[in-house]
Amino acid sequence: MTQQQPATEPLSKEMQDCIQACMACHGVCEETMSACLRTGGEAQTRIVRALLDCSEMTRVCADMMMRRSPLHNEMCMMCAQACDLCAEACMSMPEDELMTRCAESCRRCSEMCRAMAGAPM
Numbered sequence: 001m002t003q004q005q006p007a008t009e010p011l012s013k014e015m016q017d018c019i020q021a022c023m024a025c026h027g028v029c030e031e032t033m034s035a036c037l038r039t040g041g042e043a044q045t046r047i048v049r050a051l052l053d054c055s056e057m058t059r060v061c062a063d064m065m066m067r068r069s070p071l072h073n074e075m076c077m078m079c080a081q082a083c084d085l086c087a088e089a090c091m092s093m094p095e096d097e098l099m100t101r102c103a104e105s106c107r108r109c110s111e112m113c114r115a116m117a118g119a120p121m
Helices: 013-039 042-066 072-090 097-117
Strands: none
Touching: 013 042, 013 072, 013 097, 042 072, 042 097, 072 097
């Protein structure tokens, strides 16, 4: 665990960028999930689960960074894993533009969260 940053200091540029990546990923996961639910289909159950996990994890991760939680490093690592799984699920439908956009956002967020967690990329 890393030392908690004092609340009076501004967030680092890296942390701000990671928060933005998390929130962008959260938004595109929600949009993609809505589209999946509209179209339905049994094959999409795995994708919707991955989207739900990623959407929630990215939101919680951003929240923890913004409040300078001493647990944010561990949350960033878990968030990166959720993003990786979601990107993989979305790429099972590479012909779908929204799925591809979601996978790209998940990959970017995963990279940034791994860096924030101090893990090798």
